[in-house]
Amino acid sequence: MSVIGAMLVDGPKAVGKTATASRIARTVVRMDTDRAARAALDAYPEQLFASPGPILFDEWQETPELWNLVRRAVDDRSDKGLFLLTGSARPRDDARMHSGAGRIGLLRMRPMSLFESGHSTGDVSFAALMKGEDPSGRPADLSVPDIIERMVIGGWPALLGQSEREARSWISDYLRTVAEIDVPGLGPRRNPGNVMRLLAALGRATGTPAKRTTLAAEVGARHGPIAAETLSNYLDALDRLMLIEPLSAWRPHMRSRSRLRASGVQHFVDPSIGISALGIGSQELLTDLEAAGLHFESLVTRDLRTYSQSLNATLSSWRDSQTGAEVDAIVELPDGSWAAFEIKMGEAAADAAASSLLAFANKVDTSRHGEPSALVVVTAGRFVYRRPDGVVVVPITALGP
Template identity: 55%
Template sequence: MFDYRARVLDAELSERLTSIGAVLIDGPKGCGKTETALQQAKSSVRFDTDPNARALLGLNPDELFDQETPILFDEWQRAPEIWDQVRRHVDDLRRRGLYILTGSATPRYERELHSGAGRIGTLRMRPMSLFESGHSTGEVSLAALLRGEDQQAKRTAMTVPGLMERIVIGGWPALLDQSERTARGWLADYLAQVVDIDIPELGTGKRTPDRLRRALASLGRSVGTAIKVTALGADIAGDDHRAPAKETVNSYLDALDRLKLTENSPAWKPQMRSRTELREAPVRYFVDPSLGTAALQVGSRDLLADIEAAGFHFEAMAVRDLRIYAQPLGGAMYSWRESHGRKEVDAIVDTPDGWAAFEVKLTGDQNVIDSAAKGLLHFATDVDASKHGNPSALVVVTATGGGGKRTDGVHVLPISALGP
């Protein structure tokens, strides 16, 4: 029997259904959208597997709505006409919590659709965080950190090899209890379908599968960096010295974004006390760290053999989890980097009620942690508090061990204790 694993989004969806007529759950395929929606839907229509439903939409759409609400319209982008039908029914019925839509791609006719503002709310769903998959105790609350509360964590059982395995397996519900070998096969098939089927189905022009695969690998190599489009193009070219045009690279990035497979951290540009010139390029991430390692065809042993590269993929996992925990708080994720210097902050969580800064360090070396804490403190003093307020928390996220608040005010906390 299927055992549903609770998601952070459950409470968000429940709350949103009390305030608006319909809710769209947006996210990559395989992240659990349908099962999460089914926990609260009373009836469902599956556009990806039911051709009769798609036909009925053109013949007698009202029949699809003659069911107990909330009605789930699964993979709505397969039948984009349902969007305007949902809008109309919300307008006509003037009730809340009527419909849930799920989708794993932006439809090609998006510009032709009417706005759902005020009628259809949107929730972003991602693969599971470590807390959701059962690999974090969750004893450290991001919400509490953002309230300015001190947090402590007992030493967790997670090891660095174990974390490398979680990076490679990822947060996909289908892989919860699977081995790394099985997960790598599943993810190889996943990316093959992205290249061979999903991107062509977007209908935005011809693309070479080999170059698409190289683009995925290039993004895997540049995870956690603000690599420019021109540099990506050169990396995609490889040894053939024929870099794709900038427009072509942008089309690759747009396709991955429309499939919800990438999620970048834009630059945070606060008012600074010093005249620091800040980098404006976004830091690039896959929606789940496993996509980066799968694109590179590397496993946990490979990561352990290259700790520097592993650090970037570990950062990607931490950023994924912070995004998931921050979303219910109305939080947005940013990065901060100087244009001509080595100073940077891996993650800024900015909410309506406060902000927090995070540095992510795979190593447990005390000198590295001390340096990260010092960098966070220097950064915080340089942000104009009269414009942005003081940070609610400064945090160094580590791989293993316990944690708490240091005498300098910086928290040092293991990723396997973080939760919402």
């Protein structure tokens, strides 16, 4: 806010956007519930901009015309930190909005990382890892069952201190609201039952390249696959609600001739969404550690996104379509430096994960991409260390910004 006139804070519902922005704002205008404010927007919009600033316009997407008015107000006043906008859905495509480039900055807010919720010590700095520094520190005292419970509960501020049973009830209601109100409210009528089946199908596909043909068949169930266009509309709605965040495919220059996957890897913005959609909890995950490992990958991906955000980094994944070799996350910084992360819930898998990272790094054309800043295995384990081969092993409960 010190360098730009307005800030848009977006993200899914219930991640704390309004509560956080309200700490900074001097005036809060709730566009979804304040009828007087909406009437003023139609009749005399200048009134909305006369209050002490910074002014927060909460759920601004309910009145998309507000975007252009904020943009114009920033131009007219030529000052910084004037306005905040918060929203939990992107406007429809037919909303006529001009670019806010140079006037309205963007900050994505997600459910809390383990460091934010108090379940990671944060002793190992993600930023320091990206500089190639040696890690040191201790993880939080969480066992694998404890971490699985955190996956089920998720990073929702409303669930801090709540039990798994209470959290499962809350998230189930959250998804029901998404299916019955939020998704249908974004456009043409959509079947809530289909939305719930899609959420479950995406939950089963967590950590994998979700095939659209498979998703269409699972949503249609006994009635047969839904139409490709219908599936695209459902996925678009979940994207507008910022509930899904697939990892795009990284396609670097390689030393060998490889056919690289172009499709992304499915992840929800929080692992609890997919787990809840499947109707399971920590007990079921403890009896199926392979599935638990995929949801653990989603948990770590959420935290990596959060820690990398202040560095303006991008996240992607890599897979060789010929050999099946893959790397769970590639983090790239604006200066071109990069690091590769393998995510394994079990400590015993660190050796195989390290070998996989080294083999991958050896295939990348470093004359074009440079040497990796770090090769990291993130686990649910107990120890932080750098291996003799240079690969770093870090428990997720020790990682922080």
